[in-house]
Amino acid sequence: MRIVMKFGGTSMKDGNSILHCANLVKKFAENEIVVAVSAMAGVTDSLLQAAKKCYTEQSTGFIKMFIAELAKRHYDAVNTAVDESHRQRVIAHIDRLIDELEKVLLGISYLGELTKRSEDYILSFGERLSAPIFSAALLSIGVDSLALTGGDAGIVTDRNFGRAKPIPEVYTLIKSRLEPLLTIKHTVPVITGFIGATEGGSITTLGRGGSDLTATLIASAIDADEVWLWKEVDGVLTTDPKIVPEARVIPEISYQEAMELSHFGAKILHPRALEPVMLKRIPVRIKNTFNPEAPGTVISHSCESTKDIVKALSLVEKVAIVNISGAGFDFAEVMAEVFRRLANEGVNVIMLAQSSSELNLSIVVDESDVGRAMRPLKHMGNGTISVTKLEDVAVVSAVGAGMAGTPGVAGRIFSALGKNGVNVIMISQSCSEYNVSFAVSKADGKRAVKVLHDEFRLGDS
Numbered sequence: 001m002r003i004v005m006k007f008g009g010t011s012m013k014d015g016n017s018i019l020h021c022a023n024l025v026k027k028f029a030e031n032e033i034v035v036a037v038s039a040m041a042g043v044t045d046s047l048l049q050a051a052k053k054c055y056t057e058q059s060t061g062f063i064k065m066f067i068a069e070l071a072k073r074h075y076d077a078v079n080t081a082v083d084e085s086h087r088q089r090v091i092a093h094i095d096r097l098i099d100e101l102e103k104v105l106l107g108i109s110y111l112g113e114l115t116k117r118s119e120d121y122i123l124s125f126g127e128r129l130s131a132p133i134f135s136a137a138l139l140s141i142g143v144d145s146l147a148l149t150g151g152d153a154g155i156v157t158d159r160n161f162g163r164a165k166p167i168p169e170v171y172t173l174i175k176s177r178l179e180p181l182l183t184i185k186h187t188v189p190v191i192t193g194f195i196g197a198t199e200g201g202s203i204t205t206l207g208r209g210g211s212d213l214t215a216t217l218i219a220s221a222i223d224a225d226e227v228w229l230w231k232e233v234d235g236v237l238t239t240d241p242k243i244v245p246e247a248r249v250i251p252e253i254s255y256q257e258a259m260e261l262s263h264f265g266a267k268i269l270h271p272r273a274l275e276p277v278m279l280k281r282i283p284v285r286i287k288n289t290f291n292p293e294a295p296g297t298v299i300s301h302s303c304e305s306t307k308d309i310v311k312a313l314s315l316v317e318k319v320a321i322v323n324i325s326g327a328g329f330d331f332a333e334v335m336a337e338v339f340r341r342l343a344n345e346g347v348n349v350i351m352l353a354q355s356s357s358e359l360n361l362s363i364v365v366d367e368s369d370v371g372r373a374m375r376p377l378k379h380m381g382n383g384t385i386s387v388t389k390l391e392d393v394a395v396v397s398a399v400g401a402g403m404a405g406t407p408g409v410a411g412r413i414f415s416a417l418g419k420n421g422v423n424v425i426m427i428s429q430s431c432s433e434y435n436v437s438f439a440v441s442k443a444d445g446k447r448a449v450k451v452l453h454d455e456f457r458l459g460d461s
């Protein structure tokens, strides 16, 4: 079998966990395996915070401290996960990267400028530091391996820094780089998740959580039999266990359902992760690094028909609503213009609802995109169209293929919410009927999820 395995940040907590993950790879080493890794737990967040801090205040003292802590964390991991014969080479590699990062942070701090491009560059250090350690851990336990960056592996993207999209030729490029390593060298490539490079060689990132997408892109390019995403949960659960601890594992879920869940905020999967594997019908397993015997969840084509009405619930908390209203316009024309402008700005539209008797369009966007969404819309219709925003909003989505053709599901959802005093601000359901999504105030988001988890008895086995 040919398997692409991805190890997420929580699976890469420290040297012991990295060694544990390397041993999981070894256990399946009779297969052809490609590994994609995330940064060590919390490292991407800390790089982002450091970049922002350097941009707002000049503090060489902070940079020194940050760099020393980051270096120590990675040295410690090397000392635990890598045997002596491979240690020196990895440490030298880490030293070069740490040195480069320090210079970049100092540059940001002196210039007082942080572009999306430099932010991606800084974030890339998380995976660039972790992949060589993982690869050396494999070598230490007798599994031949080679560490590569996303760019080295052929993950070429556009220049949409922060949320870069792979170019159409990416599959051919990846195949040409990885195939010889698997079939001629018989080695396990360990690739930095989350990051790619533009055709000119600038480092890009695929959006937070993007190492899932790295894994599925590779799987599609090399025609893998399966993708295994190793995380710290037993699979895709009926909802985020951090919101509802009784959430239950879903053994099988369709691509479409899992896509709806991830699009509507379920952190378990990057929102675009299933796109590369769907056409080729490559199954994606979610497995628990710390409970590897558990069957996990398989996301595949073959479980399209399901009896579950509502199978799972997701919650996005950091969103806002942009409202566009006015009277006496051609609705289709205004819609076309609104979405053209949003697309030009690269705004991520999460959900929308409209009434067309008079123009009234509500669009849910990421909280961080509100400014970018409002700016180009402000001057539409020479000021006769009003554009307002509503912040502190959350979107809840109920997902399940069984909703299609089952009458009364929406009624059940909204009467349960009503009985529990949750006010619904906006509702959306497309004809596919794979999901019913609605917006509530942020303060009500988690409660809405709990109410529906109980209503549809999702915690019952």
Ligand code: ADP
Binding pocket: 007, 008, 009, 010, 011, 038, 209, 230, 231, 232, 233, 235, 236, 237, 238, 239, 240, 241, 242, 266, 267, 268, 269, 312, 313
């Ligand atoms: P990794 O870094 O390994 O990719 P993530 O942290 O990105 O892992 O994703 C796992 C997290 O996703 C879990 O800790 C859990 O809190 C969250 N999550 C959200 N929705 C779900 C869900 N439906 N099922 C399982 N986990 C979920």
Ligand code: ASP
Binding pocket: 008, 009, 038, 039, 044, 045, 126, 193, 194, 207, 208, 209, 210, 211, 212
């Ligand atoms: N390290 C990146 C992040 O924290 C990518 C990933 O973990 O998938 O978003």
Ligand code: MG
Binding pocket: 008, 209, 210, 212, 267, 268, 269, 270
């Ligand atoms: Mg993730």
